[in-house]
Amino acid sequence: MLLWFAGLAVPAVAAVFASRGLDYRFVLAGAVFPSLALAVDGLWVVGSLLFPIAVMTVVMLAGWGRRLVQRRWLGMPIGIFCHLVLDGAWLRTETFRWPLGSGDVAAASLRPVWLLVAMELIGAAALWWSWRRFGLTDPVRRKAFLRAGRLAAAPRPSRRR
Secondary structure (H helix, E strand, O other): OOOOHHHHHHHHHHHHHOOOOOOOOHHHHHHHHHHHHHOOOOHHHHHOOOHHHHHHHHHHHHHHOOOOHHHHHHHHHHHHHHHHHHHHHHHHHHHHHOOOOOOOOOOOOOOOOOHHHHHHHHHHHHHHHHHHHHHOOHHHHHHHHHHHHHOOOOOOOOOOO
């Protein structure tokens, strides 16, 4: 399930932070990373609250004194936090609170196929909406996103009566 996370994380972060300096490519990467990592057996730790906190700590320490590096890479833990919210990770309390829980890590809960399909369709629709909202049909805006991760809302056409 990738479209659900990719489609909803970026517009949510853009709406909440409204930051021109945030690299939304890293938000996107952070939002889908846990899904890709969970495909590898034994990486359940990415579903814990400790994981994005650890990633944020590494980003802030590795970029110490280099504000632009921190600002660029800060999108990664923000995307991972978004993934946890969109996944409902807090519902699996033993995994979410790891290592503060009892130590028994909950197995990944399987969702019904119809729900997965519905979530992916919603994610695809959100990606299409974002493509239009941020004006990525324009080659200049698309290039700015691909090169620097910048998103700005496309100007809306004026309505004259």
